[in-house]
Amino acid sequence: MPHRALPWRRGAVGALIAALALLTAACGGGLAANSNASGEAYTELRTGKAGTAADAKVIEEIPASVRNAYAGFWHATRIGPNPYAGWKVPKAPWKFCYSSAYQGNTWRQEGLKVAQGIVADFDAKGLADGKLLASDANNNASLQATQITTMAQKGCDVILVMQPPTVGVCKAFQSAKDAGALVVVMQTGTDCTNVIQSDFGAYYAGQKSAQWLVQKIGDTNGTVVMCDGIPGVAAAEARQAGAADVFAKAGLKVDHITGQWTPSTVKSEMLRYLSTNQGALAGVWDGGVCAAAVTEALQQAGRELPWVTGFEGGCPWLASWKQTGKESFGFAASAGDGLVQAFRIALRMLAGQQPKYNTLLYPLAEIDSTNFDQYYKDGMTLNSACFAQPAGGGSVPDSYYDALFTGGNQPETFDAHLSDLPVK
Structure with a gap:
């Protein structure tokens, strides 16, 4: 991610x-x-x-x-007033567009599939103007800015933007806004204040998983290893800060490895750490796609398996949990859920509701021992490329946003069919 x-x-x-x-x-x-x-x-x-x-x-x-x-x-983000306070709401059928910074992994591909499915259902109901118009910028900020501007010129009413760079696209967002398009940025922080942002609370998620780990560790002696993401990236830094604050309060000794959100890197970095640190491990905190790779490294090194958290709900983590029988804790942070939340926000605004702020954050659905069987599916393996989808159709119900909006009418509803996504 x-x-x-x-x-x-x-x-x-x-x-x-x-x-x-x-x-x-x-x-x-x-x-x-x-x-x-x-x-x-x-x-x-x-x-x-x-x-x-x-x-x-x-x-x-x-x-x-x-x-x-x-x-x-x-x-990870900036908070202030709704930049769309004077927006003229277009009438249905609406033209939905999707700008992705990068589509080269299965997390992104699942998100696009969910977006396409929602728009196809709206099209069948006469609420969408044809199929979803989508683009892939292949991590090129300049290209993504051009693609967004082109979408606005083509009459897109809603432009959903998946994880754009923090800077470099604000002018394109403004051009789209000036053309009458609603721009909703998903699953990332941004320095731009001329868009609506939809994201989960990354710091809060880091806190929650760290608190679970502290509770499991109890009075156990040993070190907690934090498996961090990409240095300087807002989403990584936010969740790491939340966890670090919890560990500091608990008085735990903490070491770090940098996994770069890449399982192969996580495993090699963990093996390197274990080769030079023979002391007892009390636990490992996952900052993203770390759990399964860390567990493999521990097993390869012949070390006792400590408590290891998950994060984004990857199928390999669930498969590892099933194989080892070692309880864990994580979230269903799928791209599909990110699309569900972004569509809920957009549909409220299309119904004339006004968000109180530019940034709308929500908590992730949690996965623990009490609901593991709801999330683990037969066929999940250590090599699976899928992600657990939140039970109930989303991390939060649509009513969660009632406190964040005012006025307007009831929005259109939809079924994202998250449970239909394949396990592979």
Whole structure:
């Protein structure tokens, strides 16, 4: 699940001014009235950095029912007012378009399949203007910007953007917005404030899996190894920060390996670590696609298997859990679920509802020993390329977003057929 982000920060004076501005605005109008030191009505993106008083004030203003997902939000995204407040809602049938930064892995391919299925159902109901128009930028920011601009020129009413680069496409987003298109960025943080963002709370997810590990470790002596993702990438840094804060509070010794979100790299890095660290391991925290590869490395090295968490719900992790019988904990963080949440947001806006903020975060569906049998399927192996889909059709029900929207009518509903995705 490649995400890319660059840290952005200002000086201490600017942060203090921003905090005072937020506090003042909160007394007379809430988060939507806030401005930072440069006069922008959005918080700052500070990947891998500590939160400020301004960030804390923003979290206080988030509705209590959804607040947990916004923990540590500044690592991955910016929050402020709805940039589509004056948007003229188009009438159905709508033209749906899909801009992907990269389609070269099965996670992305599953997401596209879900998007195509939803739009095909809408088309059959007369709610969509033909099939989904999709593009693949092959990790080229300039190409993706051009593709998005072209989509707007072709009359796309909704442009769903999967994991664009953090910077480099803001002008294209603005061109699409100026043309009347609703742009919804999915599954990544962005420095752009002219789009609607849909993502899971990465920091919160990192906290949750680390808390499970701490509980399982108990008074066991030993080191926790954090298997980190790609350095500097917002999604990786956010979940790592959440876990690190939990481990620090628990007083645990922590070492790190960098897995680059690539199983082969994870295994080689874990074997290298084990060759130079003979001490007891209390646990391994997974920052993404680490669990199965880490377990293989431990077995190859003849080491006792400690508690190992999962993260994104990959089928190899579930197959490894089944084979070893060693309990684990992770999430159903599929691209399919990412599309479900993005469509729910877009459909609410197409029904005239207004989001309270530009960024809409949700918690992931959790996978543990109580529901393992719901997620593990016969046929899953260590070489499978599939991902567990959240039970119930999504990580959160559509009603989760009630606290994040105002006005408008009831949105159209849909079945994403997540359970239909093949196990392979």
